[in-house]
Amino acid sequence: MLRTVVVVLGELPRERSTLLIRLMGGGRVLREAIEELRQLPDDAPERAIAVGPLLRFRAAIAGPGPATPEEEEFVMTTQELVEQFIEQGRKQGMAQGIAQGLAQGTIALYEARFGSMPPALRSAVEAMRDLSTLQKWILLAGTGKREEVDEALSAGAAGRSS
Template structure:
């Protein structure tokens, strides 16, 4: 609160018309003394677990353990600990490989895990985090392996096509490079080596249309 009020004072000192900042307090568990002391109430239009203080304080308290366990709260629940973090990591593992939440969260989680394992877990909480994220690491490795295979098949397919038919049209090249399904790429690779140009073009075009629909 002191930092919040100090930042507020500094801001208005530079620009009196500036909008006062909000303070967001994030807690894994329920900080009863803070909630009582700030006289907070459930924040209208927000999910359970989000509380706002008196208007002049411009302060919000988020109790991660009370947030609904749903996809919309996943990224902020990953900031918690204990049960909250375990459940959030489990929810993250269950998302599709191309989920935007994975792109945002997996990198920082694995970097934090690497930092812990580099010096050895120092607390029970760190040890639990390492164990909880093991399956996430395995998924990340497998995803990388599949991506590498997909890229290799895509480049092989393009090379086969151009060896037989000449330069591949840019739209078809983009379709092949964007495809990540291994079974589809294997079929395309075989077709590029054995099929007629019209058949190959139609298959690649259909694949591109399917991805965009």
């Protein structure tokens, strides 16, 4: 036996559990859902699911040619979401650059003080992305004894693999 269910998006409760389905709506329902999505934390799973398709759709309708009033409204409604996405990417890029610089500095400082860094330790340092850990390691590489530095870097590598 087949069953049919009709969902009226405008009548769904405005709560997080219905957000993704309300993003399939139009007009007021879509505007409100986009605003709710925009206000979620950057690491919200709904963002990971919805932002990519919304931005691809936005890019498709924002292209050359005449846009319908609904398409123009969608482009305007998603502008702030686009700006947040760009800013988040910029911050992630900066953090990656800082991490890479700290890692290279740790390796250079280690090698200036103790000679060639063992490959396993070098791999551990290059793979680390946690800024506070890298800051500790670079300070330790500049002030600690070789055994202390080797132990800390080895523990960091072991912690990443567990």
